[in-house]
Amino acid sequence: MRKPLTILIALATTMFAGATLADPARDAILAKFAAEAKAADPGFTGFSAARGGAFFRASQTGGSAETPSCTSCHGAAPQDAGKTRANKAIAPMAVSKTPDRFTDSDKVAQWFDRNCKGVAGRVCTPLEKGDFITFMAGQ
Numbered sequence: 001m002r003k004p005l006t007i008l009i010a011l012a013t014t015m016f017a018g019a020t021l022a023d024p025a026r027d028a029i030l031a032k033f034a035a036e037a038k039a040a041d042p043g044f045t046g047f048s049a050a051r052g053g054a055f056f057r058a059s060q061t062g063g064s065a066e067t068p069s070c071t072s073c074h075g076a077a078p079q080d081a082g083k084t085r086a087n088k089a090i091a092p093m094a095v096s097k098t099p100d101r102f103t104d105s106d107k108v109a110q111w112f113d114r115n116c117k118g119v120a121g122r123v124c125t126p127l128e129k130g131d132f133i134t135f136m137a138g139q
């Protein structure tokens with residue numbers, strides 16, 4: 001009896017979240033970024049999937065010349081697999097394809113730190129991180 005109930009709860013959660021795939025761990029990570037974004041800018045009104053998508057595709061300077069964009073490794077489409085510079089496959093960033101994306105706060109913190117420095121030569125802001133996850137959760 002446990003399984004149907006779990007599926008029902010998962011379905012209900014997904015329905016409430018609309019187009020975005022909800023997960024309690026991912027929601028907690030987003031809530032933390034939202035609090036940080038609000039602290040940085042009292043005018044913060046919420047994350048934007050559109051801004052997150054633009055950030056994902058943007059070409060940046062300041063980081064490594066070989067990786068000017070998130071798409072340099074993650075691929076042009078969030079639904080597709082990416083690859084590292086050493087040609088190792090990276091599972092798609094789209095949550096519909098890789099459901100456990102952005103559910104481990106240590107992993108999220110570690111990779112945002114590393115990849116934002118590699119692409120833009122700086123850490124990402126809480127707004128950029130929240131927008132990025134919001135975008136990927138709807139993909």
Ligand code: HEC
Binds near residue numbers: 090
């Ligand atoms: C040099 C290659 C490379 C670039 C460029 C890159 N990434 Fe990544 N990223 C990786 C690898 C490798 C992983 C870890 C493997 C995995 O999670 O499948 C990863 C994982 C992540 C994760 C953790 C995902 C999770 O499941 O929690 C986040 C967040 C992330 N990247 C964000 C970004 C953002 C934002 C950019 C652009 C600013 C970016 N990445 C650019 C290689 C890259």
